[in-house]
Amino acid sequence: MAHSNECLNESFQTLVEKSFIFEDVGNSHSLTVTVSEVLDPQYGMYVWPCAVVLAQYVWSARGQLQHKTVLELGAGVSLPGVVASKCGAGRVILSDSAERPLCQRNCSRSCDLNGITDITVLPITWGRASPELLWLPPVDIVLGSDVFYEPEDFEDVLVTFSFILKKNPHAQFWTTYQERSSDWSIEGLLQKWNLKSINIPLETFEANTDCLAGSTLPGNHTVQMMIITNNCL
Numbered sequence: 637m638a639h640s641n642e643c644l645n646e647s648f649q650t651l652v653e654k655s656f657i658f659e660d661v662g663n664s665h666s667l668t669v670t671v672s673e674v675l676d677p678q679y680g681m682y683v684w685p686c687a688v689v690l691a692q693y694v695w696s697a698r699g700q701l702q703h704k705t706v707l708e709l710g711a712g713v714s715l716p717g718v719v720a721s722k723c724g725a726g727r728v729i730l731s732d733s734a735e736r737p738l739c740q741r742n743c744s745r746s747c748d749l750n751g752i753t754d755i756t757v758l759p760i761t762w763g764r765a766s767p768e769l770l771w772l773p774p775v776d777i778v779l780g781s782d783v784f785y786e787p788e789d790f791e792d793v794l795v796t797f798s799f800i801l802k803k804n805p806h807a808q809f810w811t812t813y814q815e816r817s818s819d820w821s822i823e824g825l826l827q828k829w830n831l832k833s834i835n836i837p838l839e840t841f842e843a844n845t846d847c848l849a850g851s852t853l854p855g856n857h858t859v860q861m862m863i864i865t866n867n868c869l
C-alpha cells in the first residue's frame with residue numbers, strides 16, 4: 637500500500653510524502669518511489685491521476701530507457717521522471733514553468749527523497765524559446781503527464797516537442813491525458829506540426845485499474861496514454 641507522512645517545510649507549507657510501488661506481474665521485480673506533495677492549490681504540487689499512469693508506462697517500458705536522455709515537461713512532483721531515473725535512464729532532466737519556481741523546487745525535493753543526485757531541474761515554459769530549451773542536449777524521450785489540460789496551451793506543448801525534434805528527429809513524446817471533455821482533440825495541431833500519435837491501450841501495460849502502484853490513483857478518472865512522434869519518418 638502507498639503510505640504518506642506529513643511535515644512542515646521552511647515556509648510552513650504542509651508537505652506530504654507519498655510512496656508508490658511499481659511491480660512486475662508475478663512480483664519478480666519492484667521499485668518504490670517516494671514523492672513530495674505540497675497541500676497547496678498550485679497545479680504541480682501534487683500527483684495527478686495521469687502521473688501514476690505514465691509512471692506505470694515508464695516502469696513497463698524501462699528496457700527502452702538505458703543510455704537514453706529523458707526530459708519531463710510540466711513535471712510537478714515528477715513521478716514519471718523519477719521512475720525513469722531509478723529504472724536506469726542515462727540522463728534525466730526535469731522541467732516546469734519558469735513562472736512556477738515552487739514546482740521546480742518540488743522536482744528537486746522528489747529527487748532528494750529518492751537519493752537521486754544527477755538530475756537537472758530546469759525552468760522550461762511551453763512554447764517559449766528560452767536559453768534552457770535552446771541549450772538542451774539531444775533528448776530521446778519526452779515525458780508529459782497531464783500537460784494537455786488547458787486547450788490554449790496545447791499548441792505550446794507541441795511546439796516545444798517540435799523544437800526538441802530538431803536536435804533528435806527520432807525523439808518520442810510519451811504522454812498521458814485525462815478525459816475532461818468529450819471534444820478534447822489535438823488532431824489538427826498534430827497535422828499542423830507534422831506529428832503523429834498512437835494510442836497505447838492501458839491493458840498493454842497493466843494500467844487498466846483504478847489503483848496503480850499501491851495508490852488510490854487514477855481512481856475513477858479516465859486517463860489515456862499516447863506516443864507522439866515525427867510524422868516525417
Ligand SMILES: C[S@@+](CC[C@H](N)C(=O)[O-])C[C@H]1O[C@@H](n2cnc3c(N)ncnc32)[C@H](O)[C@@H]1O
Binds near residue numbers: 686709713761782785
Ligand atoms: C496538471 S499539472 C500536472 C503535474 C504533473 N505532471 C502530474 O501529472 O502530476 C500541470 C503541470 O504543468 C505545469 N505547467 C503549467 N503551465 C505550464 C507552462 N506554460 N509551461 C510549463 N509548465 C507548465 C504546472 O506547473 C504543473 O506542474
